[in-house]
Amino acid sequence: MGKQFLKGNEAVVKGAILAGCTAYYGYPITPASEIAHAAAKYLPLAGGTFVQAESEVAAINMVYGAAGAGQRVMTASSGPGISLKTEGISYCAGAELPCVIVSITRGGPGLGNIGPEQSDYNQLVKGGGHGCYKTIVLAPNSVQEMCDFGLMAFDLADKYRTPVIIAADGFIGQMMEPVNFPEPVKVFPAKPWAIKGTKETRKNVISSIELDFDDLERHNIKLQKKYAIIEEQEVRYEEYRTDDAEIILVCYGIASRVVQSAIDNLRAEGIKAGMFRPITLFPFPHERISQLCDKASNFLTVEMSNGQMNDDVRLSVEGKKPVHLLSRYGGNVHTIKEIHAKVIKIMR
Amino acid sequence: MAKDILRKSEVFYDNFDRKPGLDKMTTTYCPGCGHGILHKLVAEALEDFGVQDRTMFVSPVGCSVFAYYYFDVGNIQAAHGRAPAVATALKRANPESIVIDYQGDGDLAAIGGAEILNAANRGEGITVFFVNNATYGMTGGQMAPTTLIGQQTMTTPKGRTVANEGYPIKMSEIISTLKAPVYVERVMLGDVKSIRKARKSVRKAIQIQIEQNGFSFIEVLASCPSNLKKTPIDSQNWVREVLQENYPLGVYKDISAKFVSPDKSKTPVNYKDLPKVLNIEETNIDKNRIAEFTNKQFHEQFKIAGFGGQGVLSLGIVLSEMGMRHDFQVSWIPSYGPEMRGGTANCSVQLSSKNIGSPVVDRPTVLVAMNRPSIDKFEDSVAENGYIFYDSSLIDIEPQRKDINIIAIPATKIADDLGTTKVANMVIVGAIIEKLGIMSKDVVLDSIGEVIKKQKLININKRAILKGVEFIQNLTK
Structure with missing residues (x-):
């Protein structure tokens, strides 16, 4: 693989595509927009799907759908956009759907500005949305890591059936550094739980609703066990x-x-x-x-x-x-x- | 026609095992509810068309949230209002699949207004069944966007008023104004005759997806006896006599006869071709050519500043790209924040033989000033024994510092003599390379074509770099 000098926001997309990401659903927001630009440019060339959604909310729910269909899928946003996405992230966590969300944190609160901040730590790390869920959160500090974590995020997401967030800031997204690109991923985990419009997957249901109190308690305990394993094995x-x-x-x-x-x-x-x-x-x-x-x-x-x-x-x-x-x-x-x-x- | 209307469709589960509790035979729907009838019409159509295995059903939030208890197809439950977004991604992930988007009036016309409008406008190859019963069923009978004027609900206890709630939304009319939808019809479940008519529409809508990959939207006027506080019979009469009055039935759009779906096919790419697609193929720099530079210990921090349009950012990128080709550690960052406005721009570049910590340059070893404000702003920050390269054709003052090396270079004039002001930045690149001696001129000139995107500009950029090199050589002669 070659070495290329590029922006963090572009590196994360190339890393994701090398990881087998085949779909991107997003909405424009500064300073994360270059991610959408790169995804719009490269995903169709790589045989994938790029859709600019009508809203941040629609985008994360498209991610939910694509993840439910077993695709490696990503989206990206920043501050206000991530706030809007948190409901959908909670649904993904609840339905145990693997997906990758890149947050290029900007200045807040409110509209704030487009400069780099780390003010969305609680939003990203402590759940953000409703319910007892967590997401794996990776924090790159270089353009190389933007690429590498793009790959790692998908592996972790699939391994634990959970949303993974790449938490960068406006600076890491905008800066340019050389990146040594890794080899493309060739072998992907099976996803027998996904729905694909096939005979084999007809029996599957993707849902986060559990009407019965005891069933929902069991589901929550199962999620907490998963997070405990992640805490035991994935600290970096x-x-x-x-x-x-x-x-x-x-x-x-x-x-x-x-x-x-x-x-x-x-x-x-x-x-x-x-x-x-x-x-x-x-x-x-x-x-x-x-x-x-x-x-x-x-x-x-x-x-x-x-x-x-x-x-x-x-x-x-x-x-x-x-x-x-x-x-x-x-x-x-x-x-x-x-x-x-x-x-x-x-x-x- | 289904072969045996007394038989439960194969597309329904025999027992509703996903339903909690002991009763696995009856549905969660109230007696007289429209959902049961519409479920049956949809299930029978899916069976008759032989697409059960290919079908994925998106359950919304609302009374039909539990559709996956009943439909023996691939099932996914969506957040409130977002079913069209979920359906969009399902269909695009598996274009051969049949995707059913089933929504109620609050879900589709209120909280999910943006999603349905845009999925319709994109012409997603999905089939939408929109159940309009003029109320929120599951949450207990609140006003829906389709609630009629004067209709009492839990949140319009004295009846919906135009003054406070506005008029009922007519979704079929709205969706039919869009160009992409293939088939839009409003039907009702008001009596046997209208149900038979609805059955035809349901089948046609699904067929359009199967055969033409087109977007269909069927609005189904249905009853909600529990929240209307009427008997099943009375509420069905209400649908027929009152609801229908306000929501005229009929085909609002049908272009199925001549519709041809745009080509949505994708060309899969082998992983072996990915590096080419992503433009990350191996770059070959002959190590011998850079050998004399890679052993040097150095750390140069550049601040490059000027007006927007002078190529300040690209000057930094060219230095960085060339640094990378010499196996240096490199970082580039544009100015960030208020100074970007007002037409001035700057960037920070670092080239180093060791790891770069902060990419921010506060104390440059090299300042490149392309305009006077850059001198005013950054002269004091330059490190001792550092350099200032400034464009003396544009800047009419001289830097005052005595502890640094100051190189005045008429870059704009040299560029103008070459034929274009735009390469003034490359003249300075040449000067920096010659003066600092940290890179191979040959490597820079040979690889500039990989950095300058426009082929026809490569030569003039090379000439500008050479002019900068010569300028320094002539100074030291």
Whole structure:
């Protein structure tokens, strides 16, 4: 496979197509629109389906239909659009339909702006929609990961029959970096539960309704067991210079790229700083952060939100060590300088 | 005609095992409800046409949410109002399938207005059965968009008024204004005669999907005795005598005689062809040609700024693309936020021999200034011993810094002499490559054709790069 220089928003589509994605249903929204553009360009060439839906709501319900038909299907949106999609995501989770949703988070609340934020963490990670469900959430911090997670998301979605969200921000979507493309996926899992308009699948029903209280309770318990297995087996994270770190900066997405540079600067001054980056926001790497409490004396969450992920960091730390927060909002990305200053202040 | 009307259609399950509770023989529908009759007409048609295995039935939210208890076909239940969206994707995933979209009046005409209108407008090859009984059945008799003026419901206790709720929506009339639908008819389940007529319409609608892959819409006036608070007989009379008065029966559109579906076939692509389709085939750069550059340790951070239209972003992309061809770590990011407005643009590019952390450039080692505001804005941010390349044909001031290298290059003039102002950015690319010495000129010139999309512009871009190279060479002579 070749190497190509491209935007994160385009890389995720190419990764998805290499993963065997054959359908895209979406609605335009900045800063996620390039995903729809790339899907409109490449999916039909690859024998797939692209439809610009009449709304975000229609788009996610088309995803529901395509996933019910056993297709590898994706959609993408941002902030307000994801809000509209959450009902449909809940239906997908309830009916156990695998699908991939890319969120290129923008500034909120309300119409906000089109700059990068990480303010939709709770929406994406904590369910967002109604009911006791979770989605696997992958947080890329490079264009390469946008492509790679495009592939990984479909595998995880099919493996667990669950929606998977790729949670990026406007920055990761808009930036360009070289990508080494992986080989196309050739073997796909069987989906005997899907409906395809065939004799074999005639017996199947795709539904999230369970009228009987006990039946719905059993269904919920089954879902919770699935999420427990995901928490046990699918935690992913990256550590940077944490071995001897006295302060650990916890961050994801674009913030982690800035933090990485800040760590190098701090280390050059002899300050033992390290970075911990959750790659899966659900399942969150609680256990590893808890272990890191034995080494580090302080944690600092660097987050482009009011500390939505910081709540999870504090749950992991369980009060054993101080957890600090450095927030930015409104489309502003932390500067290396302000991260540096905050660490100096904490460690002094 | 079905062969034996006393027999339950094969398309119905013998026992409704999916239904909770002990009674697996009767439906969830109230006595006198229209759904039972319409279910029967649909099931018999599917059986007679021999398409049971191919059929997928989309159950909506509403009383027919449990259609999958009864229909022995592929079943999927949809969110409130979204059945046409679900049906769209089902049909497109399996174009040979028969997709039945079955909806009530609240589902289709209120919360799902956008979905039905747009599925119809796209001409999806599906069959829609729209049950209009002028009320919300399942939620307990609230006003529907089709509730009649004066009709009492739980949410119009004194009767629907024009002043507060507006007029009843006439969906068949609306759908028939669209170009794509093939067949739109309103029928009723008002007496034996009208049911027989409805049967014909149901069959025709399904047949249009089977034979012509066309969109059909059958509105079925039906009774809801429980919420009308009438006996089954009285409520059927009401459908015939009152509802029909307000919703005239008839064919609103029928172009089936001459309809030919647009070609919706897709060409499947072998995975081996995917790299070509996605434009990600192996690129071959001779490692020997870049060898002398790949061992250098460096990290250059570029801020490239100017007016929109000066090719500022593409200057950054060309540098990045060339960096990638030298196996460097590379990142490019456009300016983001308010400064994009007002006609100025900038981008950050990094080329490095090691991993790039933050792609944001706050302290550039190289500033490329294509206009005066760029000097004003970014001169102070340039790192010590860094560079400013500026277009001296457009900028009438000189940067003041003494601790950096300042290269004034009349890029626009050089470009104009070549015949087009547009390649001023490439003149600067040439100057940067020559001055910094981090890339092979030959590789850049040989691969510029992979980056410049328009074939006829490749040569002039090459010449502009060479002019930039020569300009630097002449400076240092």
